[in-house]
Amino acid sequence: MTMKLSFVISTQPTQFQAIAFDPNFEANAARIAELGYAGIELGVREPDKLDVANIKRILDKHHLVVPALGTGQAYVEEHLSFTDPDPSVRAQAIERVRSHIALSSQFDSKPIVIIGLIRGKTFANISREQAHAWMVDALQTLAREGQSRGVRFAIEPINRYETDWVNDIAGAHALIDDIGADNVGILFDTFHANIEEPNIEVSLRACGARLFHVHVADSNRWYPGAGHTDFACIVATLRAMNYAGWVSAEILPKPDVLRAAEATMRTMKPLM
């Protein structure tokens, strides 16, 4: 039982700067495999526009697995979310994640669908109760559909500056309690945790069996090793939890994508 390292790559141009846009997917996939990564997590705004056969061909060639699919770009670029006051936007958001489920089911690895910013936040003139009901309802519907296709979901707590809803692990647990589906778990992101969690290791342990996925980024969102987060302690905690999932680097592409991937591997490999 061992953890596996992956690296997040966006499949189309994005304004969401935390995800490296990669216009040269094939070359970078080759290099990422060569560096020792076992997988590539895909940030996908519009699954229906993806050339899945081509991506699978490239990944297979380099023995790379897809552990998870990011959905955040649909919020950042198109403002789709489960709590939008406009019912047609809410419907579109659900439809969009449905297409992520369909995409996931095309991979043998059945990548986890990440529920980050697309879950929504507070809007003026919408009560928190109403927004919460929409969010839970959307996620129950999607969880049910994912269940029948073997697809899981991970709620990602995101820091206060990017959203006002589910900023920490306690908030993720509360939301998942309300959804009540066992194919919905938690994504623990070390960058957000550095801002929000009183104690990073205690909060990580508190995820328990709901820990489905892990993002690593250092305290300044650069590659692990560029900031002050204690990754040795984080990996030791994951090991103590018998975590057998993926550890995926979602970081700023600094100084550039490949050098960030190299530096991440340099820090993480000795710890794994």
Place this chain on the structure above:
Amino acid sequence: MTMKLSFVISTQPTQFQAIAFDPNFEANAARIAELGYAGIELGVREPDKLDVANIKRILDKHHLVVPALGTGQAYVEEHLSFTDPDPSVRAQAIERVRSHIALSSQFDSKPIVIIGLIRGKTFANISREQAHAWMVDALQTLAREGQSRGVRFAIEPINRYETDWVNDIAGAHALIDDIGADNVGILFDTFHANIEEPNIEVSLRACGARLFHVHVADSNRWYPGAGHTDFACIVATLRAMNYAGWVSAEILPKPDVLRAAEATMRTMKPLM
């Protein structure tokens, strides 16, 4: 030579949630003095509207010093800044900080005027060079005027989510180099440092003699002790630097102002 503890209180209602608004200044000043604080740092949006005589009376009664004046509310509430495309707004921003200089000169302690968000940021259609020139020019003018009245300034690096200009200590040094006035130094805020500085203690030491003021808030912006920042290490570093200035708690008023002040003292006092 010893460090002194102070607590930030806003003198008028604010939307800037990191600064506790205190409608009951007198009672809280009494309690803050009783807790062992030696000073109260004042967040002041409009110095001209302040009842200075009354504030001085209250502070004197409790032997409290004013180590610094915050100016950020003039940006948050009125959008005044040195880099605004509108020349009348830039002039108002300078005029406003002039009134902070005047306020400072009314206190024996000559509180440091904090230059945070009011310094400005990038605006559409304004080149970075132009904005930088305006920022430097405004600060040179104000530094000169402060010099003649014995008033100092501290540039506060603020994390990337709140501004795009001077996020870290390196950026503060570069700005101060360009201003070229020795009454302009650095404010080190532990909350912002947790997000921006690769290594908090290394960056703190790198402030050197330019370290004029320190803000403490834990990693989650609650009182020291509520998060994972290592304040023992920070205080030890300050001591090794022979820092003899103030350590001021600028924190979220959680669970409420006075309980935050109590908890801060509980964590900081044994370290001082």
